[in-house]
Amino acid sequence: MQQQQPLPAHIASLTDQDAHALVNRLREQLGKDTIILGHHYQRDEVIQHADFTGDSLKLARIARDSKAKNIIFCGVHFMAETADILTGGERFVSLPDLGAGCDMADMAEVRDVADSWLEATKAGAKNIIPVTYINSSAALKAFVGKNGGIICTSSNAKAVITWALEKGNHVFFFPDQHLGRNIAKGLGFDPARDMLLWDPKKPLGGHSAETIASKKIWLWKGHCPVHALFTVHQVKKIRETSPETKILVHPECAMEIVDISDLSGSTDYIIKTVEASPAGSKWAIGTEKHLVERLAAQHPDKTITSLNPFTCLCGTMNRISLHNLAWVLDGLVNGEHYNQIKVLPDMANDSMAALNRMFELS
Template structure:
């Protein structure tokens, strides 16, 4: 029998408190308007030149993207920063796990700065590494073997990537998940996929597994809330995490839009629930969504199932096409949008002053272990 104290969640709470701590912005930033803040950021960029690179994720606010040196998904941005030989500072306009990945993949002594420490990721926070360790021990205890491949989506903490690295597992992205999962199941009998149940389920379904054959592991509950017999019967274990932004898309929205617009095409991200993905015309990563719509014919009509800042930008960049959100009441990713002009100006000025704030550092041995799980993926890509 497992001790109930192992399920207390105390460590997770402490981690959350530490991660969301962001000191109030000092004067004069809160009082400056957008024009003054933009001027300050441009002045700092001019002073730093190629010593600093500003990365902006696809889901960032438009005014932040306009000031960036590179826009993209988390892996592309981290790799771009590492390729910049002269860039001593990486200013990451994204969320915490992305800045961690940039720190893990960085070149030499580069310094990674996250303008607002409150920019976390709800999905990444759903897979606390202590809970994962506990789940792993329990699953191994029931299966009676260690032949389980841990795979984590890149949208996860460095601590989880390190756990996966230590167990010989691998990271995946939404672009390469299918290849990585296929490879994993060739290496070992079973797969434990973290932290996004939807990406895991959608990927395994494409590989021929039925949804009923997959086990959903509830964190914080003994044996993930499953009977031992059920665990013994399965090869696919999905951590019960999700992205609150992509969970907002439903099958009903697709039915309503299609009934009103017979010509409309539905394109969604694989972080969406399975029934939404199954009913879509196209499914893929943010880069895939951007490219597919850009290459579609003038006059095309698309409903897009992903974050709202990106949907708005795609609409702006494709003026000859009609682009709407799949969810007409869609919200932004709240944590991603914590990065604003005031925090970026503060972060840039701190670098110019030689005292960078909000430096993200992944310590050893976590860095090397997390790097191993990322390198395994990069070797296969």
């Protein structure tokens, strides 16, 4: 993997004010050939320069449908990879800081997944349908595509898992155990009776061949470290101190939290729910801090706080800075293509098979 290089002095030494001015000037020079995409979890200093904001899938679709030659993806690595796949590898897709990965995606290395898959099939499991959350590497998406599987987002996970359950004897869900468990439970499956947690560090995920044969849903042992910062205690505290406050969480939170919250849904669902709520509503939200703070600023007539009163910041997403953005744009103006994210053609083709199955459902 490429390493992020230090920013050159003429960029690193800029004040924030000068960096904003430079970004604006470079944008004008580059015109419509360059678009900036900003994920909801980005810092304000970055997102204010985005042409489009959204969740990972919305941004990838915008990249696909745009005619821009250059796509600056202010998000994390797997999102830029997805944009490159969806644009057929024909545009320049850049991630302004190569250190902006996703800790959850890193919990499902494709080598470990392939080893687990082999073990399960050797143990006699048949007709396994792999499903990966879009928050995963292109290598894992390709593995899933090659093995008849499908990709999901938090918005369409219900439809995707339903499809996979109808198609196979078992659904192997990567990398977020919580999203898989919450959605499958919502579909009527019992976590104890119908699901198992697959620990890739243990033979057969830590189970016997009989156990894996008897469970319909296998959940890879991965999670989002940001959404792991929300606890049952925090929910109880809000219930005690502010019973009128509604608790709204992302399904990457643990099942115990989703179960006792008022509402749960994707980033898009969270935004729309808050937007549609009447003035005076009170919300405690369980998702990344930048999105919650932005919602609070956009809706001064409502009381919006984080469910976690301390920190719940995505540290990798937060690596994209105003200065990194200025550096990538400065490079483009000078004919340099910094931090290109490029997925190998075979990997992109296999990933596309899994993405297309998802698009057919949503």
